[in-house]
Amino acid sequence: MNDHLLRLVKSVMEVPYPSKCPLCGRLGESPCAVCVSQFEPHDPLVEFFDEDVLTFRASLFRYRGVVADAVKALKYGRHTSLVEWMARQLELAPESLGLEYDLVLPIPIHWSRRAARGFNQAELLAERLSPSPGILIRVRKTPPQVGLNREQRATNLVGAFQAHESVRGKRILLIDDVLTSGGTARECALVLHAKGATEVGILSFAGEPFN
Numbered sequence: 001m002n003d004h005l006l007r008l009v010k011s012v013m014e015v016p017y018p019s020k021c022p023l024c025g026r027l028g029e030s031p032c033a034v035c036v037s038q039f040e041p042h043d044p045l046v047e048f049f050d051e052d053v054l055t056f057r058a059s060l061f062r063y064r065g066v067v068a069d070a071v072k073a074l075k076y077g078r079h080t081s082l083v084e085w086m087a088r089q090l091e092l093a094p095e096s097l098g099l100e101y102d103l104v105l106p107i108p109i110h111w112s113r114r115a116a117r118g119f120n121q122a123e124l125l126a127e128r129l130s131p132s133p134g135i136l137i138r139v140r141k142t143p144p145q146v147g148l149n150r151e152q153r154a155t156n157l158v159g160a161f162q163a164h165e166s167v168r169g170k171r172i173l174l175i176d177d178v179l180t181s182g183g184t185a186r187e188c189a190l191v192l193h194a195k196g197a198t199e200v201g202i203l204s205f206a207g208e209p210f211n
């Protein structure tokens with residue numbers, strides 16, 4: 001490519017273009033105010049448990065409609081401003097919901113999946129909460145929980161995770177994009193407790209109703 005053409009291409013690439021809301025396509029903020037107004041809060045936002053492998057489970061928004069669209073946009077393409085907005089919602093949650101923790105651990109995905117996607121969406125969401133990467137890892141690739149029956153779900157994740165010794169004596173805050181049955185969070189909690197973590201709770205951006 002000659003210099004003139006190179007300069008031309010560069011100048012075209014540098015022209016600021018108006019950003020678009022990845023959820024509805026409107027020009028302007030991402031996500032736009034109209035979409036944000038349609039984010040339905042999860043009810044309840046948080047539930048605490050006395051005798052459970054999980055101390056609490058918290059989800060900010062109900063996993064449907066525009067919230068599900070946002071989660072999909074997060075997984076299948078990097079919409080930086082949308083991801084930042086989602087991470088900011090999670091950043092504010094522990095204080096407003098009274099969630100206490102010492103370590104923030106994003107729910108890990110297998111390295112091969114991370115390599116294919118280029119990122120772990122849970123890590124992106126946890127970014128503003130000072131996460132500790134590499135402490136909880138996924139050592140076995142498992143089929144997605146969705147589409148498995150109850151028994152398959154229960155055994156699917158056994159042995160899938162490993163935790164580092166440094167979780168001993170620590171209260172853990174797990175972060176994920178979506179919380180459905182909670183099976184993944186519970187399996188992580190079992191592994192973390194086995195290494196001496198004192199409490200494990202999960203905070204997700206979106207969630208299905210508790211049952």
Ligand SMILES: [Zn+2]
Binds near residue numbers: 023024026032035036
């Ligand atoms: Zn929008």
